[in-house]
Amino acid sequence: MFQRHYAVRDGVLTALDAPLLVIHGGAGVEPGDLTKEEEQAARAALEAALRAGHAKLTAGGSSVDAVAATITVLEDAPQFNAGRGAVFTHDGVNELDTSIMDGANGKAGAAAGLHRVKNPILLARAIMDKSKHVMMVGDGAERFATEQGITLVDPVYFRTEKRWQQLQKALAEEAKAQASNTPLVLPGKAYFGTVGALALDAQGRLAAGTSTGGMTNKRYGRVGDSPIIGAGTWADARCAVSGTGWGEYYIRAAAAHEICARVRLSGYSISRAGEGVINKDIPKAGGDGGAIALDAQGVAAFPFNTGGMYRGWIGADGVPHVAIYKGDALPMPAY
Incomplete structure (x- = not known):
């Protein structure tokens, strides 16, 4: 249906003439964190998510359709800190x-x-399409979900043993710090694991989405950047971004919007804008993480400042391309 050609220039994937889907499964994964089996499962889940979004695009669906379908698969995969995991x-x-x-x-x-x-x-x-609001929280949001026929599950559905053990470790470290009257230094990994997707459809429309389980051992109803428009998610006519990292810093920087503002107002390339916010501004402020960014010309960038970020893309040929660690290259087709 689509004739799409790609180029790789200065480490940036440039889609020359057709729709494109770009995803992340969270920054912060480091070499040695995953067993061989866990890595294989993560790569398979990323590929499945890309295929689901690609199917929407090739069937003539919108960028929003593709983003929602892609993230649904990632939410169902226990490998990532969103939905089931x-x-x-x-x-x-x-x-x-x-x-x-x-x-x-x-x-x-x-x-x-x-x-x-x-x-x-x-x-x-559903909130975007079927309500007058932008954000809903807690019980009210779940009542609206019920009214819209969205599937609810017993909370035990979300439990995985790996995540439970991560909490036990965090609680033990917290108790140890309290007993010794020393400040608790949270590991950066506590903040990572968000999933996200960006799509450019056949009509040139961009969309962005993000989903997360937040941070391990969080208290007081803490909310990070992922559900905040402009912080963890942004899309306009020129640019789309989904972030993953230490949410407090992404909120303070309005990171997703800031990347797109630099594209819109300063004429920066998507690569330069993403690099400036993710790999310069946020680390300078004390945070870390990554993002995916996509512009209306089909140029995608994957800035991150950790040892790895689950990431990938898919084009017209329907072949998914994924990577995990910093040294991994995303294989690109000839053009």
């Missing part, structure tokens, strides 16, 4: 946040503090 709060529950934005019309939907919504990204889309 969400981390645990201090109180031992899973608390989910999400957002989506349509770059063609500026509409957006977001939800935070969810405990029973199987696929939060579908609720974000």
